Amino acid sequence: MTDYDPQKDAHDSYYAAIEAKRGRGDAVIRREVQIGDCRLILGDCLEVLPLLEREARFARAIALSKAAGEPWAGSGSNRRCEWIRKAMAIPVFDAVVTDPPYGIGESAAKNNRRGLLAKPKDYGSDDWDQAPADPKVIAWMRENSDWQIIFGGNYFDLPPTSCWLVWDKKVNGDFADCELAWTNLKKAVRRIEWMWNGMLRKGNEERFHLTQKPLGVMEWCLGHLPASVGIVCDPYAGSGTTGVACVKRGLQFIGIERETHHFETMVKRISAATEAPDMFIEPRAPEPKQEALL
Numbered sequence: 001m002t003d004y005d006p007q008k009d010a011h012d013s014y015y016a017a018i019e020a021k022r023g024r025g026d027a028v029i030r031r032e033v034q035i036g037d038c039r040l041i042l043g044d045c046l047e048v049l050p051l052l053e054r055e056a057r058f059a060r061a062i063a064l065s066k067a068a069g070e071p072w073a074g075s076g077s078n079r080r081c082e083w084i085r086k087a088m089a090i091p092v093f094d095a096v097v098t099d100p101p102y103g104i105g106e107s108a109a110k111n112n113r114r115g116l117l118a119k120p121k122d123y124g125s126d127d128w129d130q131a132p133a134d135p136k137v138i139a140w141m142r143e144n145s146d147w148q149i150i151f152g153g154n155y156f157d158l159p160p161t162s163c164w165l166v167w168d169k170k171v172n173g174d175f176a177d178c179e180l181a182w183t184n185l186k187k188a189v190r191r192i193e194w195m196w197n198g199m200l201r202k203g204n205e206e207r208f209h210l211t212q213k214p215l216g217v218m219e220w221c222l223g224h225l226p227a228s229v230g231i232v233c234d235p236y237a238g239s240g241t242t243g244v245a246c247v248k249r250g251l252q253f254i255g256i257e258r259e260t261h262h263f264e265t266m267v268k269r270i271s272a273a274t275e276a277p278d279m280f281i282e283p284r285a286p287e288p289k290q291e292a293l294l
């Protein structure tokens with residue numbers, strides 16, 4: 001008798017599709033747009049992240065060799081290996097702040113429910129939440145960045161932590177009261193109240209994505225990162241809310257999104273945020289320092 005494991009089967013067919021795509025020589029990065037300090041990539045993060053990793057390691061190895069007064073081109077292969085080995089010790093991103101698919105069919109379910117209450121808006125493809133984020137991507141994020149804030153962390157296999165970030169949505173009805181972001185921050189649990197109850201939304205923010213996070217909540221999340229963080233990646237960027245929050249906080253951003261419709265929304269939102277004449281970049285408070293006792 002055959003044992004079916006829907007989650008494993010979904011991931012296996014996904015890997016098979018990626019292999020077939022590679023076999024056809026399809027480009028991993030389908031489109032790329034740079035807006036100010038934001039690099040926006042249309043592609044599948046499972047394929048794009050290793051590419052960004054190779055690119056970052058190589059650039060850093062060259063920078064390290066130059067800083068030591070050894071031009072890369074003039075170094076022998078042993079020395080180059082040495083620089084690459086040193087570059088491997090530096091994380092690819094300072095932080096990953098993301099909101100991956102949880103695999104609970106949230107996108108399609110919300111679309112169906114909405115149809116009963118209001119004329120449904122076209123939020124693009126709604127089948128991306130049928131499988132949870134790939135465990136390989138979750139592992140990659142943890143290995144290749146100093147800090148992680150991962151929404152839906154309660155759906156993934158992540159270690160115990162002192163610091164969950166809790167977004168209390170002030171909802172009623174059958175929706176969850178709160179959403180939880182797992183973090184590796186060395187802090188206590190923190191909570192924000194931000195109403196997001198169907199059409200009742202704090203700040204009346206425009207909705208572009210079915211599972212869009214409020215900008216204020218993403219800015220609050222970024223505010224918990226150490227002041228040393230300069231570059232943030234969101235591999236499941238959706239309509240780019242993390243990116244807009246990064247622009248507002250003066251952080252560099254790399255956003256990856258697989259669906260063209262959402263990618264285009266992200267490009268528009270980040271262009272608008274970058275060009276906003278009244279844009280106010282909030283300086284981040286310095287990290288408290290532990291003073292020596294003696």
Ligand SMILES: C[S@@+](CC[C@H](N)C(=O)[O-])C[C@H]1O[C@@H](n2cnc3c(N)ncnc32)[C@H](O)[C@@H]1O
Nearest residue numbers: 044045099128209212213236238239241257258
């Ligand atoms: C929960 S939504 C993110 C919503 C986002 N926080 C916002 O405010 O708009 C997850 C997004 O990940 C995208 N996605 C799913 N799998 C992906 C993959 N393998 N690579 C890149 N993007 C992916 C989906 O298309 C979806 O837009």
